[in-house]
Amino acid sequence: MGNTVVSIDNLVKRYGENVAVDHFSLNIEEGEILGLLGPNGSGKTTTINCLLSLLTFDKGDIKIWGKEMSPDAYDIKSQIGVVMQNVAVIDTLNVYENVDFFCGLYIKDKATRKQYVEEALEFTGLTEFKKQKPKKLSGGLLRRLNIACGIAHKPKLVIFDEPTVAVDPQSRNAILEGIKKMNKAGATIIYTSHYMEEVEELCSRVVIMDHGKNIANGTTNELKSSLISREKIRIGLPDKSPKILDGLKEINHVYKVKEDGDDVVIKCDGGEHNLVHVLSYLTDNNVPFGRVTTELPTLNDVFLEITGKELRD
Template identity: 55%
Template sequence: MSGDMNSQQMDEPALKVSKLVKRYGDMVALDHFDLDVRRGEVFGLLGPNGSGKSTAINCILSLLSFESGTVRIFGREMTPSSYDLKRRIGVVPQNVAVFNELSVRENIDYFCSLYVPRKADRKDLVEQAIDFVGLGDFSSFRPGKLSGGLLRRLNIACGIAHQPDLIFFDEPTVAVDPQSRNAILEGIEHLNAQGATVVYTSHYMEEVEQICTRIMIMDHGRRIALGTAEELKGMVEAGEQVTVETLDLQDSTLAQLRALPLAQSADYDGKELVIHCRQGDHNLQDVLAVLESSGTNYGHLTSRPPSLNDVFLELTGKELRD
């Protein structure tokens, strides 16, 4: 990562996007979009398909032109010719982008060469990247010989070998095995601990909640919510989900449960009762009181707090995987 910075530089956000507008004909892809990523954080950027995420990232990287607005990276305006800024940025795309005719080591060396021209300067960087993603035993393999998880690790190594200060990870764990997913997430946390600022997009809410310090939800090219996972959960009505195993729930009891002040819905399939509640302090006690007073026999009972997926669904009206 880059060397010493004075306090004024440290106060500058790693990334600041102001009132970005991007149109495709009559369609507004980004509608005065704002984004502020602090130095040293892992920032989650979420949105349903078509929300403008990819367009925003491509505009930030100066891969797309835009109608109006500004993009500043480490306090300086980003333009297509800001090559010194671009050297400080790493991108790990959703689609694996490597050369099948090159070995693992050759691929990493090639992508590193786009930022570090002298081969002597790259040698240690390439070896560090290979070690970092755990591909030491596969360094002479061609990509076609790698499993999906190892291929994803190669994709990451190619994006971070030049040791960038700001790294964009776009769906880096799609279709990988759990072991590789854990290795990738741990690697991102390690990069962050070394000083890198990370912008992370994913369809897996549990990953976002695990590694991101703050999360933005966007839709229709605009920011609709921003905060920590807990702050986002506090912005919506969705509360806990209570699930009860029972074989003798009466229709009258189900009607009582649906009439509870904070019950959003109550559904019963003959074996399992699922109640979605709005936020409240004693939803579980209220449910138990109805079951006890009606003499309902029940077995296993669970109460799950609201998830990021609940927040996303309430704010956008869509599942993240839509």
């Protein structure tokens, strides 16, 4: 850590009157796995395309390893791997030939390229499928081929855009473990996903975008700590009289009590042993209760709190 790999400063990208990226700034340090999150239309993909110089932008600066990024910055681009959501392989080539083709865009020495291709196939678990054409592969294997094509040249910065969409649990686990191995080997990772549990598992830091802006930035624990609700207790409570509900509201750190069908949901804004205090109150007042569950906040809770719960196109 400590060396800045990516520096985006005050980035603005407009499409006519629409501002897709609105004065967005972000630094990514060497060795990070950064989760870049946002609802549909938040500006994530536009930002990544600007980062890769696939799009021009209206304002701002983008540097990678301290150098200005540009369409002809081939020395920088050769150190970047990109695994996009839409699988991009060549149907007429088999698995080995696909990986060899994409690796060959950066690695010209044949002996080195052969070694890198074989290592990429082994890394993604595709060695036994190397003679098969993409159309013969399952969805999970096709995703892994997409990854092998993107990382065979051993890039130092790798961008993963929704790499586990529509894959089975076994393939998802293999992909996530592979990303961890890449990171341990020294690669800096940018990871976008709508699967919050993956982001919690992988990412050392999370940035949430919305309406083209950087609206939240921190570790998952830091972001969870920003929520008012730190714990949610659900109790089956037959007696929901105002006296009992008002008594629950008086418990230290309880800030909201609401009825939900046969249950009562109690939200706490911090503190320790909240469940013990709630159960002690019910027991001391001879209030019968049923099933009890308690939940700590998740990254999904943070995401919905910050970006809203309405559906996006």
